[in-house]
Amino acid sequence: MQSTVKPAIPAKALAGRDQNLLRLLVMLVFVFGLMTVLRPNEFATLADFNSMMRQFPEYGIMAIGISLTMITGGIDLGVVGTANLSAIFAAKFLIGAVPQGAPPEQVLPYLAAAVAIALATGLLCGAFAGLLISRFRIPAILATLGTQQLYTGIAIGITNGRPQSRLPLLYSTIGNTEFFGFFPLSFVIYCAIAVGIGLMLSRSRFGTCMYMLGTNAKAARFAGLNNASIIIRTYMVSGILSSVAGLIMMARANSAKADYGAPYTLQCVLIAVLGGIDPNGGFGKITGVTLAILILQFLSSGLNMFNNISNFYRDVIWGGVLILVLVFNRLFSIRAERRAVRRSMA
Amino acid sequence: MAASILKVVGIAKSFGGVQALKGVSLEIDAGEIHCLAGENGSGKSTLIKVISGVHEPDAGSIEIVGRRLSRLSPMEAIALGIQVIYQDFSVFPNLSVMENLALNMELMDKRALMNWGRARAIAAHAVSLIGFEVDLDERVENLSVADRQLVAICRALLHDSKLIIMDEPTSALTKKEVKALFAVIKSLQSRGISILFVSHKLDEVFEISERFTILRNGENVAAGSTEELDHRTFAFHMTGREFAEASYKSDRAPGPPVLSVKGLSQVGSYEGISFDLAQGEILGITGLLGSGRTELVETLFGISSPDSGSIEIAGREVRMRSVKDAIALGIGYVPSDRLTEGLFLPQSIERNAVIGVLGRLCNSLGLLNRRAVAELMSKWIAELSIAAKDPSLPVKTLSGGNQQKVVLARWLASELSVLILNGPTMGVDIGAKYDIHALMRELASKGLAIIIVSDDLPEVLACASRILVMRDGAFIQELEPATTTESRLGELSTGVA
Amino acid sequence: MISIRSMTRRSEPYVFAAIVALSLLIQARSGQFFTGNNLVDLARALIVPALFSIGCMLVIVSGGIDVSFTAIASLAMYVTDKTLLASGYSGSVLLAYAMSGALGLLMGALNGGLIGFLKLPTLVVTLGTGSLFTGVMYGVFAASASDVPPAIAAHGKQTLFTAVNLESGLTSNMPSQVLILVGALVLVFLLIRYTMLGRGIYAIGGDEAAAERAGFSVAWIKLFLYSFVGLLAGITGVARISMISYADPSTMLGMELTVIAAVVLGGTRVTGGLGTLTGTIFGVTLMTILANSLILIGIPTYWSRVFTGAVIIVGTGVSARQIGSARRRVRTLQKEA
The missing domain is CATH 3.40.50.300 (P-loop containing nucleotide triphosphate hydrolases)
Structure with a gap:
């Protein structure tokens, strides 16, 4: 029974999959346009773009990490703890090891070592969470709730909750480099990560395995996937991304502290969901996540320009937008389902 | 011949322009075990849902115990003595056997409070109806699949059922459990309860039922006494195709x-x-x-x-x-x-x-x-x-x-x-x-x-x-x-x- | 009537044993655990998380999750506080509770409506509404730490009794808000044990489709549930500010994840259907002791979060194992079928 391909159906199905991206794009353009119209002299100026590019990478990178874990059907609530712990280890090392008043070329190897320490910390933090989830079968939401407490606790414990400042000047100098006098290093790092992870998800074997595992862990096992290894590697990637975010936060604040970025956790989950990552696993794209980050950033930067409007309206709009998108998606999918039922009966 | 307990004639039902049922008829006598067979998509499930009041038919008539009905709601169907045991049994795995048996009754009676003494009495009565021995305080998730099904059957019996519809009841059971189930079905029959047994396994149809109805593409294709059936005609009615299979013999020389x-x-x-x-x-x-x-x-x-x-x-x-x-x-x-x-x-x-x-x-x-x-x-x-x-x-x-x-x-x-x-x-x-x-x-x-x-x-x-x-x-x-x-x-x- | 077999399958005894072991350890090392003032201090610290945990347990039992209850509590209490201050209200504190509870109920009803009638995923909905409510508090009401009206201040000073530590001479007052906790426990116990509505919450958590077929009005039960949780949260908000005597908008934010962890630690099944008040209170107690009493054995408070994290991991790990082994037997049978 070799059937001929009806072009109408696949086209519709593809549009259905990318509907979310399209909606996000429309929303982005809308927010951008609104802000430009309301604040033509401030919003979307070069200086404003520059400041936006400094702000979003730290939470954006963590949002990508959380998105990856959500695609495999889990969640990583430990990203902020991992970021701060990594930064604190790196800061402690720099403060302790770099001699006072050393010339830049002597400091450079220490910086490289500090970055390596941070990345290794992130990797280990992620691996531990992955181990708890895959080997000990603790639900991801609880395991990472625990690791978040644990990592933040260690970070508070070894610093007595105080900020670790007095970092070598070179660190923040490098960290705040701007390429072509315009693109901050953190923005360039974000772009590299988004492209790299996006490619990994859509084109690599590991990415496909993550989607499949997130859809049905049992079937993945029967198809010969090594579930434990995929989960551990996913949380390791999330951990490394968190430590990169930690290093960026450290460069921005010129210090490391156990409670930096505390509200980022739920905000990142929100970004992931709004960006189209299925909270039940198996679906979602980095493009969507990036669009969601940009929408949030435009909103927040734009609102900053109204002196009489608190930046907390961002939370209101953000929460409101999420609920509206959900309601809209729901009503849309009810209709799509009805249509699909009709088609399948045909 | 006993009076018919259910008689549906010319039932049509379409979903968004697609005809799922094209004028199907089915008649079940009191105390009869009737088999409904058909492939996936033949309209079996739709027909069950019409009989149990979930779907309203576009055309046709439903007659239950001699009462002709134009409309039927799920609650009316239950009140008239029609019970469906779904494939997933529709039980609460996290609740005790007792609650599983009693909750529906209490809800039917529109009670707002939970009386545990009455619940225990209802449950004890329910299991006694088929002599089912089970710990009433055990959580249903700790029971075997067969025992869960018996819980569902006992629950159906509480409602003074006249017709129990079982949707593929044997698909999750072992052979031994199927035998036990059939014994229960026979005992229900001896109380005058009719059973509509939905299955596509011929041997079961033979063993348990007296009459059958086969649906294909939303239409009746065959009905009659089970004795007239054999493998080949059964497969033919179900699919509309003829199949012949010889046994397989390897033509290779046996290697290592x-x-x-x-x-x-x-x-x-x-x-x-x-x-x-x-x-x-x-x-x-x-x-x-x-x-x-x-x-x-x-x-x-x-x-x-x-x-x-x-x-x-x-x-x-x-x-x-x-x-x-x-x-x-x-x-x-x-x-x-x-x-x-x-x-x-x-x-x-x-x-x-x-x-x-x-x-x-x-x-x-x-x-x-x-x-x-x-x-x-x-x-x-x-x-x-x-x-x-x-x-x-x-x-x-x-x-x-x-x-x-x-x-x-x-x-x-x-x-x-x-x-x-x-x-x-x-x-x-x-x-x-x-x-x-x-x-x-x-x-x-x-x-x-x-x-x-x-x-x-x-x-x-x-x-x-x-x-x-x-x-x-x-x-x-x-x-x-x-x-x-x-x-x-x-x-x-x-x-x- | 509870058999020994089902006793060992429950997790309450394990959590209870952990509480006993921890308190004995602290007592042995410090001699200060079983003193009147320490126990009263613990009870005081327990009230707010325990009130939150009751609602949280009900939501998890129904198969959902709620991360917005602290935002509801904060916004409800803040609006109540500001309104009463502005109107110069000097009557009974009951009005404050009623008003905050009503506001909480409305916010909970929004959650319940979206979850029950539009069938939206609970985590995402409550994330969104949580963000919304926090934003409204800080944005619309420009919240910052504020005074409390006289009624709430006076209520905060009401004590049931005062415990004195004979050795150190330290005293601790048992706050009257503990009665709210007791009242909520009794009310919810009656709800889940003796009403069809309460049994409905468990039934939905067990199998939502079956609950629908059995005749439960699933959407309405969810609307009730989330509204009730909102009501409890609103009341908890006023209890909180009366105990600390000023309306700090941030005092409860961020507690939600620890409360969820405590509830699961107390044996509530994450996937829904199972959970008891006893276990929940045990779980909250264990977390509260960890957060408050480790200092008695010379562990600085800086390290208390490490222990909280470790207990969440070990505790949920153990219960994950238990559930795993209990289900495996049934599952192998089912799988073949």
Whole structure:
């Protein structure tokens, strides 16, 4: 029974999959346009773009990490703890090891070592969470709730909750480099990560395995996937991304502290969901996540320009937008389902 | 002749312009066991939903105990004595047997408060109706599937039922449990309760019911007394096609064994299992649920490890620590539960098919070669005649048979030497079933060694070149399909003559 | 009537044993655990998380999750506080509770409506509404730490009794808000044990489709549930500010994840259907002791979060194992079928 391909159906199905991206794009353009119209002299100026590019990478990178874990059907609530712990280890090392008043070329190897320490910390933090989830079968939401407490606790414990400042000047100098006098290093790092992870998800074997595992862990096992290894590697990637975010936060604040970025956790989950990552696993794209980050950033930067409007309206709009998108998606999918039922009966 | 308890005439029902039922009629007498059969999509479920008041028919009449009704709500249907026992039994796994039995009654009575004393009394009464012995305080999730079903049956009896509709009640039961269920059904019949038994297994239809109705494409195609039925006419009515199957015989000269199992044991599952499997052979393993058959083949696929004994592939002893190891050794496995173990339902047909061979479809950078994936996919769609409109659609849009072909496709791409199929045609339409059987024979004739685990005895007889019967974790007999019968196989696997 | 077999399958005894072991350890090392003032201090610290945990347990039992209850509590109490201050209200504190509870109920009803009638996923909905409510508090009401009206201040000073530590001479007052906790426990116990509505919450958590077929109005039960949780949260908000005597908008934010962890630690099944008040209170107690009493054995408070994290991981790990082994037997049978 070799059937001929009806072009109408696949086209519709593809549009259905990318509907979310399209909606996000429309929303982005809308927010951008609104802000430009309301604040033509401030919003979307070069200086404003520059400041936006400094702000979003730290939470954006963590949002990508959380998105990856959500695609495999889990969640990583430990990203902020991992970021701060990594930064604190790196800061402690720099403060302790770099001699006072050393010339830049002597400091450079220490910086490289500090970055390596941070990345290794992130990797280990992620691996531990992955181990708890895959080997000990603790639900991801609880395991990472625990690791978040644990990592933040260690970070508070070894610093007595105080900020670790007095970092070598070179660190923040490098960290705040701007390429072509315009693109901050953190923005360039974000772009590299988004492209790299996006490619990994859509084109690599590991990415496909993550989607499949997130859809049905049992079937993945029967198809010969090594579930434990995929989960551990996913949380390791999330951990490394968190430590990169930690290093960026450290460069921005010129210090490391156990409670930096505390509200980022739920905000990142929100970004992931709004960006189209299925909270039940198996679906979602980095493009969507990036669009969601940009929408949030435009909103927040734009609102900053109204002196009489608190930046907390961002939370209101953000929460409101999420609920509206959900309601809209729901009503849309009810209709799509009805249509699909009709088609399948045909 | 007893008065009819249910009489539906000319029921039509369409969903969004699609006719699911095109004027179906069904009549059930008081105290009768009636079988309703049909393939997936034949309109069986829609008809049940019309009878139980879930769907309102577009046309036709419903007459219950002589009362002609134009409209019927689910609550009215229950009040008139119609009860449906769904395939998932609709029980609360986290609540006690007592609550499961009493809650519906209490809700029917519109009570706002929970009276535990009354609940216990209701539950005790309910289980006493069929002499079901169970701890009323036990949580239902700790019961066996058969016991859960009995809970559902007891619950139905509480409502002074006149007609109990059972939707594929045996699909999750062992042979022994099916016997027990049939005894319960007979005892219900002796109280004057009618049963509408929905099934597509002929032997069950024969054994339990007196009359049958077969639906196809939303229409009545046959009805009558069960005695007039045989395998061939049953299959013909269900599918509208004629099938003939001869038993499979390998035409290869027996070569050295590809797979050789010696004294394999796993405590609590199976013991002392030994057999050889040669190229081109189809080995049938049959046995009851709990006989250790699934545990055995899962061990051969690296899912669990044996406690003693050895497995040899092409003469070399191997140890499999994971599914990955088994696949590397050329072993493929089609699991028994397609929906939860075999497929990633919302993912694309393409992803489902290529998941096992992703490594080979990557370029030197480790990125997937999309063209290679597409080429491979169209090759399989053609070879296995998978009725797929577009490989990027979710696999759940396919019918059961086509879904199973996608699972098979996953293995055909790999360099297999042994393919193990566990219940390969469960829940598959008869048409697709024959396609899958034909494919198995073709693969075997090309030199693949196949193990088929099934309790569908006609299937084992038709496909296997050799049959091993498993009981209580051990092989008890080896049989030639040509010289044995279904009843002999049944006797051996149950241990009762 | 509870058999020994089902006793060992429950997790309450294990959590209880952990509480006993921990308190004995602290007592042995410090001699200060079983003193009147320490126990009263613990009870005081327990009230707010325990009130939250009751609602949280009900939501998890129904198969959902709620991360918005702290935002509801904060916004409800803040609006109440500001309104009463502005109107110069000097009557009974009951009005404050009623008003905050009513506001909480409305916010909970929004959750319940979206979850029950539109069937939206609970985590995402409550994330969104949580963000919304926090934003409204800080944005619309420009919240910052504020005074409390006299009624609430006076209520905060009401004590049931005063415990004195004979050795150190330290005293601790048992706050009257503990009565709210007791009242809520009794009310919810009656709800889940003796009403069809309460049984409905468990039934939905067990199998939603079956609950629908059995005749439960699933959407309405969910609306009730989330509204009730909102009501409890609103009341908890006022209890909180009366105990600390000023309306700090951030005092409860961020507690939600620890409360969820405590509830699961107390044996509530994450996937829904199972959960008891006893276990929940045990779980909250264990977390409260960890957060408050480790200092008695010389562990600085800086390290208390490490222990909280470790207990969440070990505790949920153990219960994951238990559930796993209990289900495996049934599952192997089912799988073949």
